[in-house]
Amino acid sequence: MGSSVSHAATPPPSIPPPPQHAVGLAGVLPPKSEEKSERKVNWLNLPCPVPFEEIQREALMSLKPELFEGLRFDFTKGLNQKFSLSHSVFMGSMEVPSQSSDTIKVPTAHYEFGANFLDPKLMLVGRVLTDGRLNARVKCDLTDNLTLKINAQLTNEPHFSQGMFNFDYKGKDYRSQFQIGNNAFYGANYIQSVSPHLSLGSEVFWLGHQRKSGVGFAARYDTDKMVATGQVASTGIVALSYVQKVSEKVSLASDFMYNLMTRDVTSSFGYDYILRQCRLRGKFDSAGCVAAYLEERLNMGVNFILSAEINHPKKDYKFGFGMTVGE
Amino acid sequence: MASRVSSKGKGKAARGSRGSGGRWTGRCVKEWSTWAMKKAKVITHYGFIPLIIIIGMNSKPKPQLSQLLSPV
Numbered sequence: 001m002g003s004s005v006s007h008a009a010t011p012p013p014s015i016p017p018p019p020q021h022a023v024g025l026a027g028v029l030p031p032k033s034e035e036k037s038e039r040k041v042n043w044l045n046l047p048c049p050v051p052f053e054e055i056q057r058e059a060l061m062s063l064k065p066e067l068f069e070g071l072r073f074d075f076t077k078g079l080n081q082k083f084s085l086s087h088s089v090f091m092g093s094m095e096v097p098s099q100s101s102d103t104i105k106v107p108t109a110h111y112e113f114g115a116n117f118l119d120p121k122l123m124l125v126g127r128v129l130t131d132g133r134l135n136a137r138v139k140c141d142l143t144d145n146l147t148l149k150i151n152a153q154l155t156n157e158p159h160f161s162q163g164m165f166n167f168d169y170k171g172k173d174y175r176s177q178f179q180i181g182n183n184a185f186y187g188a189n190y191i192q193s194v195s196p197h198l199s200l201g202s203e204v205f206w207l208g209h210q211r212k213s214g215v216g217f218a219a220r221y222d223t224d225k226m227v228a229t230g231q232v233a234s235t236g237i238v239a240l241s242y243v244q245k246v247s248e249k250v251s252l253a254s255d256f257m258y259n260l261m262t263r264d265v266t267s268s269f270g271y272d273y274i275l276r277q278c279r280l281r282g283k284f285d286s287a288g289c290v291a292a293y294l295e296e297r298l299n300m301g302v303n304f305i306l307s308a309e310i311n312h313p314k315k316d317y318k319f320g321f322g323m324t325v326g327e
Numbered sequence: 328m329a330s331r332v333s334s335k336g337k338g339k340a341a342r343g344s345r346g347s348g349g350r351w352t353g354r355c356v357k358e359w360s361t362w363a364m365k366k367a368k369v370i371t372h373y374g375f376i377p378l379i380i381i382i383g384m385n386s387k388p389k390p391q392l393s394q395l396l397s398p399v
Binding site: 126 | 368371372375376378379380382383384386387388389390394395398399
């Protein structure tokens with residue numbers, strides 16, 4: 001923080017103006033823009049930080065694409081600017097969590113119908129599956145700064161439904177959130193910008209039925225070229241991530257997670273290429289798992305998706321393909 | 328279910344006779360809020376998607392009913 005202020009004091013070196021008729025590489029590269037003037041940091045006017053749950057969003061977007069196994073077909077039909085319906089078919093294997101180290105895959109096929117209403121002030125998203133499960137998301141701007149978010153998964157089986165209410169308040173250079181969930185879950189978090197690039201946050205939660213509570217701290221340092229985050233929680237988890245934006249089209253990300261209770265260490269490295277006609281994400285991690293996810297734009301609104309995940313130690317090979325039609 | 332109802336009745340009578348109104352109202356509130364949550368869950372489960380469709384069909388520019396049902 002102090003170093004950025006001291007750099008502002010030294011004047012930037014002057015650059016010679018580019019030649020009129022550019023030769024060689026200079027003709028291909030864009031002209032060097034004026035040096036970004038290092039303004040004195042205005043400590044009273046810091047930018048608003050990202051929400052606490054999105055503190056690792058760049059790393060999650062690059063390292064955790066929605067890998068799947070089987071066939072996936074999504075069709076989104078827009079009826080007007082705000083309202084659209086979606087039909088989605090999935091046929092493949094879903095993994096069932098098991099106690100032993102073997103992976104248990106259950107072949108499933110389902111059709112999902114969804115309706116979306118997107119307004120600047122109100123967003124309603126609902127998805128219902130053939131077995132009666134409903135996924136509902138509501139986001140409502142009660143005032144300019146206060147937002148209510150509701151997230152619910154309702155099932156026909158009793159005691160398996162989940163719901164969460166979030167109240168978000170956005171201040172000038174801070175954000176705070178209060179959460180109420182089923183099973184008497186209460187949580188609150190707060191994040192504050194302490195410098196133009198650094199923001200610090202903390203969260204507490206309380207699980208009523210199991211009488212568990214926890215505290216966590218997080219920090220995020222971001223510039224135009226990189227984002228570094230760190231999170232520590234009293235549940236014994238330490239998570240660090242680093243994303244470097246190498247160019248407009250390429251980002252590299254890495255992620256490290258350490259669980260103090262179970263002494264589990266996981267580290268993964270990935271890349272994210274955002275090109276004109278496709279988006280390719282790949283990663284490999286310390287558990288011996290290599291994955292890749294490709295979204296290729298065949299035509300306006302038609303995307304072809306390929307997903308692959310190879311887990312070498314467990315000998316689990318998952319390949320999937322699909323198509324997305326509509327926005 | 329029958330035993331639950333009878334024990335509820337006995338409990339209420341005993342509490343009423345003892346005169347501790349505070350505990351009885353607290354229990355009432357908890358039972359009514361559980362009942363309300365169950366009803367709200369069923370209503371949301373069946374009514375959320377129709378609600379989105381109704382709000383969407385009434386938004387401007389108003390889409391046609393045929394657009395809702397046709398696959399194209």
